[in-house]
Amino acid sequence: MHVIGTVGLPGSGKGEAATVAREDGIPVVTMGDVVRQETADRGLDPAKDHGTVAQALREENGPAAIAERSLPMIEDRLETHETVLVDGIRSDVEVDVFEDEFGDAFTLVSIEAPFEVRAERIDDRGRDASAAEGGEDLAARDERERGFGMDDAMERADVVVENTDSLEAFHDRIRSLIRGTDDEKRAEAEADP
Numbered sequence: 553m554h555v556i557g558t559v560g561l562p563g564s565g566k567g568e569a570a571t572v573a574r575e576d577g578i579p580v581v582t583m584g585d586v587v588r589q590e591t592a593d594r595g596l597d598p599a600k601d602h603g604t605v606a607q608a609l610r611e612e613n614g615p616a617a618i619a620e621r622s623l624p625m626i627e628d629r630l631e632t633h634e635t636v637l638v639d640g641i642r643s644d645v646e647v648d649v650f651e652d653e654f655g656d657a658f659t660l661v662s663i664e665a666p667f668e669v670r671a672e673r674i675d676d677r678g679r680d681a682s683a684a685e686g687g688e689d690l691a692a693r694d695e696r697e698r699g700f701g702m703d704d705a706m707e708r709a710d711v712v713v714e715n716t717d718s719l720e721a722f723h724d725r726i727r728s729l730i731r732g733t734d735d736e737k738r739a740e741a742e743a744d745p
């Protein structure tokens with residue numbers, strides 16, 4: 553059993569990591585799916601009301617609520633798959649949930665790239681500040697994510713992946729992490745069994 557969680561600021565490459573996992577046959581559980589499911593369960597519109605529901609979940613059940621609700625989905629995928637990727641971790645409180653549940657079988661991967669690099673990639677991606685993000689620019693999004701505890705989550709990472717090289721190089725690194733053939737990760741495990 554291996555549960556890999558990714559954490560990273562907007563535009564760092566989390567979506568690309570999830571794509572690599574899916575291509576490798578690894579199920580991806582995103583915190584966003586949990587919120588969308590809950591929104592639908594409440595008879596609301598997942599496209600419009602997910603922000604409100606995410607906030608309500610945290611207010612009603614505490615800051616770890618969304619991570620806790622993802623656990624049954626993860627357990628379900630682990631019945632048929634050796635590895636599961638968890639996307640969308642936002643705070644150290646959520647990291648606690650996964651570490652408590654999966655112990656050493658949980659690996660937290662922080663995906664990092666400088667602000668300018670992320671800004672340029674988001675522009676290229678075409679869903680920049682104008683529409684999908686509600687007019688919020690990257691600095692404001694960073695600020696909001698940090699407010700959730702993203703910085704503290706990133707500090708807890710077992711592995712840091714600098715996504716500053718080519719997309720191909722990034723895909724290769726993520727693939728080796730997923731397949732358990734990543735040299736740095738293995739050296740670390742051997743040093744600290």
Ligand SMILES: Nc1ncnc2c1ncn2[C@@H]1O[C@H](COP(=O)(O)OP(=O)(O)OP(=O)(O)O)[C@@H](O)[C@H]1O
Pocket residue numbers: 560561562563564565566567568569673674676677715716717718719720722
């Ligand atoms: N190494 C790279 N080289 C070139 N482009 C990249 C690289 N890594 C990611 N990208 C591109 O940058 C954009 C942002 O990456 P991605 O969507 O994976 O980020 P994210 O962390 O999921 O962001 P968000 O939290 O905003 O959804 C995408 O268009 C992606 O294809």
